[in-house]
Structure formats: C-alpha cells, structure tokens
Amino acid sequence: MSTAKADVELKDFSNIFRLDGKVAVVTGGSRGLGLHAASGLLQAGCAKVFITSRKAAACQEACDALNALPNKAPDAIAIPVPADSSKLSEIERLVAEVSKHTDHVDILFANAGATWGEKFDTHPDSAFAKVMDLNVKSVFLTIQKFAPLLQARATAEDPSRVLVTGSVAGQGIGxxxxxxxxxxxxxxxxxxxxxxxxxxxxAPRHILCNGLAPGFFPSKMANGLMEMTGGVEKLAKETPNGRLGRPEDIAATVVFLCSRAAGHVNGETIRLDGGKLLDRARL
Ligand SMILES: NC(=O)c1ccc[n+]([C@@H]2O[C@H](COP(=O)([O-])OP(=O)(O)OC[C@H]3O[C@@H](n4cnc5c(N)ncnc54)[C@H](OP(=O)(O)O)[C@@H]3O)[C@@H](O)[C@H]2O)c1
Known part of the structure; x- marks a missing residue:
C-alpha cells in the first residue's frame, strides 16, 4: 500500500464521535449543565445514562424528558438514582444502586456543584467548607468509589472517561x-x-480524566449572579463572540471528550467561554 493511501485510511472515522452502547453516570444531572450533557450522551448513542442529584422528583422529571428524546437509540434509557453527593454514604449507595443495573460504567461526569456569594469580611466558615467539600472532596470520592466500575471493561483501545466541571472562576478571578x-x-x-x-x-487503569471550565451558562445556579453582574444582554455583549453558553456547547464538548475522537486527550481542560478569559482588551 502507498504511504498516502495508508495515511488517509482512518479507521471508522464516520463514527468517531459516537458513543453507541456506552453506560454513563451524570451527577448534578437533574438540570443545568448536567442535563445538557445527559441529553448529548443519549443522542450520541449511550445505552444507559444514570441521572443523580439530591431531589428524587427532579431526577425523575429529567429522566422522563430524556426518555422522550426522539433521536436516542430505541432501547436507550435514562435511569434516576437520587443521592446526595456531599455524603460518602450516599456516594456508596449511588454506586450500589447503579451496580444493580450494570456491571460497568464507561463515562462518569462528576458535575454536581454549589456556590456561595458573600463579601470577604463576613464570608462564613460553613459556606467555605460546604463549597469545598461538594466541589472538590465529593468529586474525588465519587471518582474513587466508581473506579472499579469504570475499570471493569476499560482497555487501552477503549478507555473509560471521567469528566469534572471546573469553571473559568478557577482559572481567572471569581x-x-x-x-x-x-x-x-x-x-x-x-x-x-x-x-x-x-x-x-x-491512565494505567485505562481511565482518562478531563475537565470543563465553563463561563456563564444560564442555569439555576448562575442566573442570580448573572443578574447581579449586569444581566444576560450585557454579559453577552462583553463576551468576544457576543453570546453566553448554550446547552449544545456543553453537550457537544462532553460527547467529544467521551468519544474515540478524544482517545488521546488526558488531563486537559476545555474552556467554554467564547474567549472571555483571554480578552484583556475588554477588561
Ligand atoms: N452555569 C454556569 O454558568 C456554570 C459556570 C461554570 C461552572 N458551572 C458548574 O457547573 C456545574 C453544574 O451547575 P449548573 O450551572 O448546571 O447549576 P444548577 O442548574 O443549579 O445544577 C446543579 C445540579 O447539581 C445538583 N446538586 C446540587 N447539590 C448536590 C448534592 N449535594 N448532591 C447531588 N447533586 C447536587 C442539583 O440538583 P439537586 O438540587 O436536586 O441536588 C442540580 O442537578 C456546577 O459544578 C457548577 O459549579 C456552572
């Protein structure tokens, strides 16, 4: 075979972003960024997507909406498993509940998070601890407790994926x-x-880990802060590409990072802010 011929023959390239048959868990999946991601995962071919957050009714409502998606695989299913990610016992129960439906997990999106806004002088000890615990320690414990399921079928050729949700607030100043x-x-x-x-x-266990650093995406968590910092229109205008984040921006990035297309991406963070963090000219 000529070198050029060998070089253009990419294996099954038309399916390189597909996630057919994959099993995913999304924490904080009942609304906002987690729900956008879950929608993308199902529409890219995932067979099972477990949706978890504290409120059972919200998890069920999210799964009902996901299960009504017209272009998911016919047998694909979103399964609600309510759990409080801030408690180790609840993370262990979540793993046990998921294990009743599957012997492995291909994708873990550790996305649940919380924020707290209060001026420096009175910023409370309890709020600082709560935010650090849920946004950092619980993410570690969730990944640690899901590791056996993530390893179960992972190979060098087809590694499992862990994604975490950071923020531009963790790259610039909040x-x-x-x-x-x-x-x-x-x-x-x-x-x-x-x-x-x-x-x-x-990585030696065939689990790749990557992160997202979103700028502002309208959501229950972000809407209040967006209002206080000028509102949607002003914030969009201040962004180099003239808009805020959209659900498809999250869904597509998550699908990419979980797909064969990102099979050699490990330890990387994708910023989703239209270039705002880089844009010193407008500061
Ligand atoms: N929206 C943005 O502009 C933006 C920007 C950068 C980063 N982020 C990050 O994106 C992630 C999702 O935020 P979002 O904007 O989508 O907010 P959101 O709409 O408020 O969603 C938060 C999700 O986390 C769940 N959750 C909260 N506490 C939990 C706990 N203790 N255990 C389990 N689930 C819990 C919530 O459901 P329950 O209330 O039912 O528990 C909900 O599903 C967070 O990590 C956030 O920091 C958001």
Whole structure:
C-alpha cells in the first residue's frame, strides 16, 4: 500500500464521535449543565445514562424528558438514582444502586456543584467548607468509589472517561464585592488540578480524566449572579463572540471528550467561554 493511501485510511472515522452502547453516570444531572450533557450522551448513542442529584422528583422529571428524546437509540434509557453527593454514604449507595443495573460504567461526569456569594469580611466558615467539600472532596470520592466500575471493561483501545466541571472562576478571578465567591473560585481551581492528578493516577487503569471550565451558562445556579453582574444582554455583549453558553456547547464538548475522537486527550481542560478569559482588551 502507498504511504498516502495508508495515511488517509482512518479507521471508522464516520463514527468517531459516537458513543453507541456506552453506560454513563451524570451527577448534578437533574438540570443545568448536567442535563445538557445527559441529553448529548443519549443522542450520541449511550445505552444507559444514570441521572443523580439530591431531589428524587427532579431526577425523575429529567429522566422522563430524556426518555422522550426522539433521536436516542430505541432501547436507550435514562435511569434516576437520587443521592446526595456531599455524603460518602450516599456516594456508596449511588454506586450500589447503579451496580444493580450494570456491571460497568464507561463515562462518569462528576458535575454536581454549589456556590456561595458573600463579601470577604463576613464570608462564613460553613459556606467555605460546604463549597469545598461538594466541589472538590465529593468529586474525588465519587471518582474513587466508581473506579472499579469504570475499570471493569476499560482497555487501552477503549478507555473509560471521567469528566469534572471546573469553571473559568478557577482559572481567572471569581466574583468579588458583595457577592464574593472566594471558596467557589478556589474549589474550581482545585477540582481541575485534582483532575490532572487523577489523569496520571488512573491512565494505567485505562481511565482518562478531563475537565470543563465553563463561563456563564444560564442555569439555576448562575442566573442570580448573572443578574447581579449586569444581566444576560450585557454579559453577552462583553463576551468576544457576543453570546453566553448554550446547552449544545456543553453537550457537544462532553460527547467529544467521551468519544474515540478524544482517545488521546488526558488531563486537559476545555474552556467554554467564547474567549472571555483571554480578552484583556475588554477588561
Ligand atoms: N452555569 C454556569 O454558568 C456554570 C459556570 C461554570 C461552572 N458551572 C458548574 O457547573 C456545574 C453544574 O451547575 P449548573 O450551572 O448546571 O447549576 P444548577 O442548574 O443549579 O445544577 C446543579 C445540579 O447539581 C445538583 N446538586 C446540587 N447539590 C448536590 C448534592 N449535594 N448532591 C447531588 N447533586 C447536587 C442539583 O440538583 P439537586 O438540587 O436536586 O441536588 C442540580 O442537578 C456546577 O459544578 C457548577 O459549579 C456552572
């Protein structure tokens, strides 16, 4: 075979972004970024997507909407498993519940998170601890407890994937002033560095770890802060590409990072902010 012929023959390239038959778990999957991701995972071919968050009704509602998606695989299913990610016992129960439906997990999106805004001088001990615990320690414990299921079928050719949700607040400076978010900002820097550590720790077990660093995406968590910092229109105008994040931005990035297309990406963070963090000219 000529070199050129060999070089153009990419194996099954038309399916390189597909996730057919994969099993995924999405924490904080009942709404917002987690739900956008779950929608993308199912529409890219996942066979089972477990949706977890604290509120049972919200998990069920999310799964009902996902199970009604017209272009998921006919037998694909979203399964609600309510659990509080801030408690180790609940993470262990989540793993046990998921294990009743599957002997392995291909994709874990450790996305559940919380924030707290209050000025520097009165920023409470309890809020700082709560945010660090859920956004960092619980992400570590979720990945640790799911590791056996993630390893179960993973191979060098077809590695499992772990994604964590950081933030541009963990790369630049978070919100200052009356709604200051020092704990949140530190937690998002921490979770992205945790991910880099785990990327190296877990790669020999055929588990690749990567992160997202979103800018503003309208969501229950972000809407209040977006209102306080100028509102949707002003924030969109201040962004180099003139808009805020959209559900498809999250869904597509998650699908890419979980697919064969990202099979050699490990320990990396994709920023989803339209270039705002880089744009010193507008600061
Ligand atoms: N939206 C943005 O602009 C933006 C930007 C950067 C990063 N992020 C990050 O993206 C992630 C998702 O945020 P979002 O904007 O999608 O917010 P959201 O709409 O408020 O969703 C948060 C999700 O996390 C769940 N959750 C909260 N506490 C939990 C706990 N203790 N255990 C299990 N689940 C819990 C919530 O459900 P329950 O209430 O039922 O538990 C919900 O499903 C967070 O890590 C956030 O920091 C968001």
């Amino acid at each position: 919100t200052l002033g009356p709604q200051s978010t020092p704990g949140y900002s530190a937690s998002k820097a921490a979770v992205l560095h945790l991910m880099r550590n785990l990327a190296i720790e877990l």
